[in-house]
Amino acid sequence: MSRLRVTYRIRAGGEAEARARAEGIAYEQTVEVPPDVVPPGRIRDEIVGRIEEMGPDGEGAWRAVISYHPDSCGDDIAQLLNVVFGNSSMQRGIRVLAVEPGETLRARHPGARFGIEGVRRLTGRLRGGLIAPVLKPQGLDPGALAEIAWRCALGGADIVKEDHGLGDLPSAPFRARVEAISAALDRAEAETGRRPLYFATLPGPWERIEDNIAFAKAAGATGLLVMPGLMSFALSARIARDDRLALPVMAHPSLTGGFVTDPAGGMDHGVIYGTLQRLSGADISVFPNVGGRFGFTAEECRSIAAACRDPEGPGQPILPSPGGGMSVDRAGEMRAMYGDDVVYLLGGSLLRAGERIGEEIARMRAALDAAG
Amino acid sequence: MSRLRVTYRIRAGGEAEARARAEGIAYEQTVEVPPDVVPPGRIRDEIVGRIEEMGPDGEGAWRAVISYHPDSCGDDIAQLLNVVFGNSSMQRGIRVLAVEPGETLRARHPGARFGIEGVRRLTGRLRGGLIAPVLKPQGLDPGALAEIAWRCALGGADIVKEDHGLGDLPSAPFRARVEAISAALDRAEAETGRRPLYFATLPGPWERIEDNIAFAKAAGATGLLVMPGLMSFALSARIARDDRLALPVMAHPSLTGGFVTDPAGGMDHGVIYGTLQRLSGADISVFPNVGGRFGFTAEECRSIAAACRDPEGPGQPILPSPGGGMSVDRAGEMRAMYGDDVVYLLGGSLLRAGERIGEEIARMRAALDAAG
Numbered sequence: 001m002s003r004l005r006v007t008y009r010i011r012a013g014g015e016a017e018a019r020a021r022a023e024g025i026a027y028e029q030t031v032e033v034p035p036d037v038v039p040p041g042r043i044r045d046e047i048v049g050r051i052e053e054m055g056p057d058g059e060g061a062w063r064a065v066i067s068y069h070p071d072s073c074g075d076d077i078a079q080l081l082n083v084v085f086g087n088s089s090m091q092r093g094i095r096v097l098a099v100e101p102g103e104t105l106r107a108r109h110p111g112a113r114f115g116i117e118g119v120r121r122l123t124g125r126l127r128g129g130l131i132a133p134v135l136k137p138q139g140l141d142p143g144a145l146a147e148i149a150w151r152c153a154l155g156g157a158d159i160v161k162e163d164h165g166l167g168d169l170p171s172a173p174f175r176a177r178v179e180a181i182s183a184a185l186d187r188a189e190a191e192t193g194r195r196p197l198y199f200a201t202l203p204g205p206w207e208r209i210e211d212n213i214a215f216a217k218a219a220g221a222t223g224l225l226v227m228p229g230l231m232s233f234a235l236s237a238r239i240a241r242d243d244r245l246a247l248p249v250m251a252h253p254s255l256t257g258g259f260v261t262d263p264a265g266g267m268d269h270g271v272i273y274g275t276l277q278r279l280s281g282a283d284i285s286v287f288p289n290v291g292g293r294f295g296f297t298a299e300e301c302r303s304i305a306a307a308c309r310d311p312e313g314p315g316q317p318i319l320p321s322p323g324g325g326m327s328v329d330r331a332g333e334m335r336a337m338y339g340d341d342v343v344y345l346l347g348g349s350l351l352r353a354g355e356r357i358g359e360e361i362a363r364m365r366a367a368l369d370a371a372g
Numbered sequence: 373m374s375r376l377r378v379t380y381r382i383r384a385g386g387e388a389e390a391r392a393r394a395e396g397i398a399y400e401q402t403v404e405v406p407p408d409v410v411p412p413g414r415i416r417d418e419i420v421g422r423i424e425e426m427g428p429d430g431e432g433a434w435r436a437v438i439s440y441h442p443d444s445c446g447d448d449i450a451q452l453l454n455v456v457f458g459n460s461s462m463q464r465g466i467r468v469l470a471v472e473p474g475e476t477l478r479a480r481h482p483g484a485r486f487g488i489e490g491v492r493r494l495t496g497r498l499r500g501g502l503i504a505p506v507l508k509p510q511g512l513d514p515g516a517l518a519e520i521a522w523r524c525a526l527g528g529a530d531i532v533k534e535d536h537g538l539g540d541l542p543s544a545p546f547r548a549r550v551e552a553i554s555a556a557l558d559r560a561e562a563e564t565g566r567r568p569l570y571f572a573t574l575p576g577p578w579e580r581i582e583d584n585i586a587f588a589k590a591a592g593a594t595g596l597l598v599m600p601g602l603m604s605f606a607l608s609a610r611i612a613r614d615d616r617l618a619l620p621v622m623a624h625p626s627l628t629g630g631f632v633t634d635p636a637g638g639m640d641h642g643v644i645y646g647t648l649q650r651l652s653g654a655d656i657s658v659f660p661n662v663g664g665r666f667g668f669t670a671e672e673c674r675s676i677a678a679a680c681r682d683p684e685g686p687g688q689p690i691l692p693s694p695g696g697g698m699s700v701d702r703a704g705e706m707r708a709m710y711g712d713d714v715v716y717l718l719g720g721s722l723l724r725a726g727e728r729i730g731e732e733i734a735r736m737r738a739a740l741d742a743a744g
Contacts, residue, residue, distance in 0.1 A: 024665060033508060034721070037509075039509070043509060071541055076575060077577065078576045079541075079575060081627060086627050089626075090625060090629035090633070090660055090668075136403065136404055137403030139414065140411070140415070165404060165444070165458070169443055169444065169446045171443065203446065204450045205450075229461075230453055230604060232578070232607075235578055235604075255457060256630075257457075257463070257630070257638075258628075258629070258632075258633075258634070258638050260462065260630075261461075261630075262633050262634030262638075265629065265634065293400065294459075294462050294463055296462075348404065348405035348409055352409050
């Protein structure tokens with residue numbers, strides 16, 4: 001039995017306060033009662049979180065490693081997150097810097113089914129960055145989205161991914177859309193001999209998710225896009241664990257901003273978009289790219305890519321997938337920054353090419369290969 | 373057809389930048405492509421978000437009301453949240469101040485099945501604050517938790533609620549625990565003629581949730597505790613909509629801290645713990661009380677209670693449930709602050725009473741009634 005270890009940065013006015021806050025976390029995240037009412041014996045000795053290390057971490061902040069018994073986490077990724085940060089997330093000035101699940105929880109959460117190697121095998125792209133155009137905008141009908149998918153496939157896309165906001169909306173209902181896009185990719189395959197992976201956006205409501213998963217698989221989707229911030233990391237885990245389904249998971253960061261916009265709270269970028277995605281079974285982790293519409297810094301983006309690919313991390317290494325403001329013009333810069341084991345999302349800028357969208361993808365391929 | 377209206381506070385260096393950021397949100401939350409590639413016609417005219425109002429909001433901030441077409445949201449609460457704040461949550465300095473779903477989406481999301489009136493009817497407590505002791509700590513076995521439940525019932529608890537961290541852990545596996553606690557409450561009912569509502573904490577993993585819901589109902593739980601921050605607001609909605617199940621939902625705020633610790637980002641407390649809980653179908657919304665271990669201010673707590681009970685809000689008014697640092701000594705203060713339509717969580721302090729826990733609950737009842 002090895003314990004879960006979580007590193008927190010804690011703001012405090014002095015060391016005594018920092019230690020008191022760390023002890024507060026150790027109780028809050030487990031027994032959630034004051035120390036004097038914790039039953040003696042195993043609960044006090046093993047279940048209450050344990051401060052393993054503690055030291056200063058810059059001005060007004062301390063770093064504490066607190067360990068937890070795996071029995072506090074059970075076999076549910078959501079309960080594991082509850083132990084890592086559930087209630088403490090609501091206290092000001094506590095930030096999760098690292099999560100090391102330990103061997104016991106690693107065995108319970110084996111992570112990605114495919115990982116980098118598996119996704120490469122599925123796409124046939126064994127070397128070089130993977131190119132993933134995004135099917136959008138919301139409001140297009142299934143036929144129009146399918147035509148974009150077909151052009152992208154002809155242009156050499158490795159993956160076509162639906163925009164995360166396509167849901168199950170009147171303009172392009174989930175089932176009609178998946179069927180149309182899948183048929184378009186079959187057609188492209190007949191023409192080129194190659195079919196890109198196709199990640200369908202998995203919509204709710206809750207009651208229809210199981211049917212939607214089964215439908216997507218049967219209709220020819222070869223991957224699923226999920227949004228853990230909206231639908232739980234437990235959904236990624238449910239898909240990743242399903243041997244019969246055996247579909248790769250792409251995780252989109254919608255509504256996870258609360259974890260990263262408060263520099264004194266939340267979680268480090270590498271934890272939420274790297275470690276936790278890996279633990280929950282995602283094969284590809286989408287995040288907002290530096291220099292696009294979002295405020296993520298180059299350092300933050302690099303830390304995400306590093307956490308996704310760290311050979312020591314939980315489960316298999318997975319593919320980081322920067323999106324937002326990505327374009328052919330930035331291919332060299334992006335290649336230099338992220339290297340080869342990466343899924344490049346191409347969104348709005350690509351649509352500008354209209355009917356020549358396939359040529360844009362071919363240009364992106366050439367630019368990436370030239371930079372490699 | 374009425375549009376969803378979301379009020380954002382946007383940080384900017386000047387009005388032009390504020391307007392550009394507001395326009396950015398209108399595109400980001402819908403079509404997610406640059407304006408020049410939005411197809412003309414219905415997508416440009418109706419699907420792209422529309423800036424309805426805009427004005428200054430203190431130094432360096434602007435307030436913008438942006439409206440969205442209900443067709444962007446479908447009938448899934450998670451997709452509605454995706455439109456409200458999905459990608460924009462990851463941009464710095466954007467805060468959601470209000471969500472007004474409009475009639476179309478109100479009809480799709482009817483909200484709480486029971487609400488304040490329904491929960492009162494179920495408990496038989498038609499007037500005065502409701503008292504809800506929490507069964508904990510994590511690590512106790514089912515028998516020990518059941519004994520606490522029994523004593524609480526004898527003491528006059530209106531609701532007994534499991535700690536949100538009980539999950540499905542080796543110390544007190546979900547099924548054994550629910551059976552033991554339910555049997556203890558049956559015994560109390562035989563002694564007193566009264567059985568408190570019993571909210572069981574609904575654990576994952578995802579694959580077992582449906583079975584766990586059915587088991588809880590069959591075994592005698594009369595409510596379910598869910599954590600939307602861990603398992604999605606869609607789970608609350610799934611339970612609330614189930615006519616055959618017909619169980620009230622208590623929503624716990626675990627892992628929602630990211631929405632509220634960044635004063636320039638995230639969401640106002642009343643939105644996340646009031647409006648969204650109502651929209652998703654929760655009957656009771658738990659939040660950290662002022663003056664306890666958490667940093668919520670009295671004003672923030674009042675805004676949550678007001679949003680839960682606002683007669684103009686979506687669905688029925690629901691019960692705010694402040695927890696953390698609640699005790700008999702604070703009953704008068706709490707009664708003055710929150711009034712009667714409230715569920716008072718009693719946690720760690722109560723356990724100090726040991727075998728006299730029932731007497732503590734009776735004291736709380738007397739203190740609340742005296743303050744009323």
